[in-house]
Structure formats: structure tokens, C-alpha cells
Amino acid sequence: MQISFHGANRDVTGSCHLIECAGKKILIDCGLFQGGKELADENREPFxxxxxxxxxxxLTHAHLDHCGRLPLLVKYGFKGEIITTAATKDLARLVLLDSAHLQEAEAKLREKQHQRHKSHKSHHEPPLYTLYEVTRCFDFFGRVAHYKKPLSISAGITATFFDAGHILGSASILLELKEAGQSCRIVFSGDLGSQGRKILRDPQIPPSADIAVIETTYGNRLHRSLRASVKEFYQAITETFQQGGNVVIPSFALERTQEILWYLREGIEKGKLPASMQVFLDSPMAISATEIFRQHPECFDEEAYDFLQHHRDPFAFNNLHITRDIVDSMAINRITSGAVIIAGSGMCNGGRIRHHLKHHLWRKNASIVFVGFAAKGTLARQIIDGEPTVRLLGEDIDVNAKVYTINGFSAHADQAELLSWLDQLKPTHTFLVHGEEEVMQDFAKKIRRLKTTLPIIPSRNQSVILTDLLK
Structure with missing residues (x-):
């Protein structure tokens, strides 16, 4: 009975953990490494x-850093069953198809560059995986998990999914393991949501466990209050319009975009934002994700569920423009004032947001509003950290726009919420994953003060015998 770690170890992306028990091997998540080129290269290395x-x-949830290497898993021999919630299954299909599309597009661009610079002997890399390889991995999705309902994995192994409150369909997973007369209860947090969010329920806390594997994205900081964050968000929009500029929001397609749409609608309805405001949702993936949200009200909290029950759409309002077509996307950049532009990706490492940033970063009357986490090595992190000039679409662009970082919208639990979750779970040992190393070290110090659990920071490919911890 052992666990090994193969991603998101002293790093924020690439979540991948392996349990071996009773002759079976159970993988928890298989995510993509995201960030700079060095991290991207890790996706091509052996698992x-x-x-x-x-x-x-x-699968805990459908974010790319948790599901993004599934096509590679299948490509290199996986023939088992993939189990997740119904909403995660639908979102994962969307996310992986989008990822494959980007992989193929980037590979074509590299090939063109290779053709232009043959004399430099540049190496042309194929896409990490193709649309065909993504569609193959869908064949392996099997049973659907329901929150709080145990699933028999095999003799001696039971899995129970609990609502993690992070994105639609997200889960923490309790594994109950039995082997050779010994037993162990281990919980994988997945990514935990923050309390009191719109749309989704608060995270559920599984029953007590012997061992926890917990994410630590915000393990060293507290979020600003949601009320203060919404107030700042409205203020950023109002002040930018007064200056005659546009607001650009790099937003994650899953959860963050839907939450932002909720607050824009609510702001208009309460008179805190102008009813004439033009809002552009310029992300085909976010548009499709929002449609999937409407199909899964079973994941909603009481307020959002009530909206749908009364035939109201919580994600729609007057002057919201849905732009799937690239021509419509390009036309947005002819508007120089009075618009809110929401586009992906949240870390600005791809997608239409890069074109909008190119047209707005240099404008002193524009604002860039970040409403989520930005990993090291990403364009978003460079802008947030105050770089005066950034490289964007082959050009050096001056950063003159006002930059807001509103972390109260984060879909991740903060330090206090992570500690509370652990304190109620009461494991004897806790593995820290999915966070930057210095953050993990800070969080480990906080855990030691609880005096109820011992923190462990595993390294990549490290294996631990679980029963040794429980002696």
C-alpha cells in the first residue's frame, strides 16, 4: 500500500498522484504542466x-493542470476506466478538445517558422497530442461519480467523491484502502474552493482520514473579502469608463468567467454599473463552458438553482455580446471606450486575450483586471509583477494601462480555509502538493502549529509506504 507523486510537487501545475493497493494501481489526476517553456517541455517527459x-x-476536476495529460496517458498504453462526476466529464471534453486545437495550431506555427529559418537548423516539435488522440481518451470515461455515494473500485478499494466547491463538478476524493489486514483512509483535496462563493456550494469536508493530500496554491496568504473585491471590481470599471477607456479581463473559462458574468449582471440590476455598458464575452471555450453550467444545476447553490427554477438566466443580461467568430473578435478592438472585454486565458499564455492585451496594454486610459491566480513564467505574472514592457505576439509592448489584481475572486481556498479543512479532517500526516515551494514551506509551518498532523512536502516521483506512516 503506497503512494507516489508525479506532478504538482513543489510546483502549481501537473497534478498527478498514484496509489498502489491490493494489486491495483489508481491514478488521481493527470494534469498538464503550465508556465514557461521549461515546464512545457516536462509534458513530453515520461510519466x-x-x-x-x-x-x-x-479525476478531481476539469482544469487543464489536472486533466491535460489524459490523452498522453491513453496514447502510451492506458486501457483502464476514468471515473469522475457528470459535470467534470462534460467540461473535460471541452477543455481537452480546446487544448488539442491549440497544440495543433502552435505546431503549425512552429513548422512555418522552421521553414523560414531552415538555415538555423531549428527543431520542429509536433503537437503534444492531436484532436484524434483526445477523442480516443473519451472512450475510457466510464462510471459517473455522485457526491457522497461510495463507489467500489475493486476488492479492498472504495472511492467517495465530495463537492470541493472549486469549479462545476469538482471533487475531493476519499479512498478507503484495505490490504493484507491493514487499512488506510486517504483524502485527496483536489483544488478546494473558497467559502461563500456565488453559483457553487461551499466545499464539503470528508469524514476523518488517516492521511491527506492537500493543494496549497494560496497556502501563504488570505483572500481579500468577497464584498471588498466586488466593490473594487465595480470601481475599476467605473473609473476606467470615466477615463474613456476599456476594461480587459483575462479570465479562466471555467468558473471565473461565469462568476464575473454573475457580478456584472448583478451590478447592472442594482444600479452599480451602467445599464448601457457593452460587455463582450470573447472566448469560444468560456461560451461553451457557460452552456455546460446551465446543464448542471445539480452543482449549484440554492441562490443560483433558484434563478434557473424561475426561468432566469444568471449568466445573461442586456448588452452582453457573445463572440465566437474570429472576425467578431477582431472587430472588438475598434471599440476604444466603454467596453468590458472578457477573454481567455486567465494566465494570458494563449487564446484571444493576447490580441486584446496588444491593443490595450499601452493605453493609459485602459485597465487590465486580473481576477485569478497567475503562475510563474506566465505573461499574466509578468504584468502583475510590474514589468514595464512585455513580449507579446512578436512585439515589445509597453505596460501603461492600470493593472488591478483582485484576488478575492479566487476559486481557491486561502490559508485560513485550508487550515480549517485540515483541522476538521484531522489526518495524522498531510502531503502538500500543488503550490510553489516557498508557499508550501510557509504552510507547513502553520500546519505544525495545529499539532494534529505532520506535514510532508514530497518530491517528484517520490514513493511512500502508507502503512509505515500509520505505525
Missing amino acids: GFDPASIDMML
């Missing part, structure tokens, strides 16, 4: 285990 040996894959 640290043989994909063909994996019997079962349990």
Missing part, C-alpha cells in the same frame, strides 16, 4: 510510471 499498468483513473 514516472507505465501508463499501461494503471487500472483506474479518478
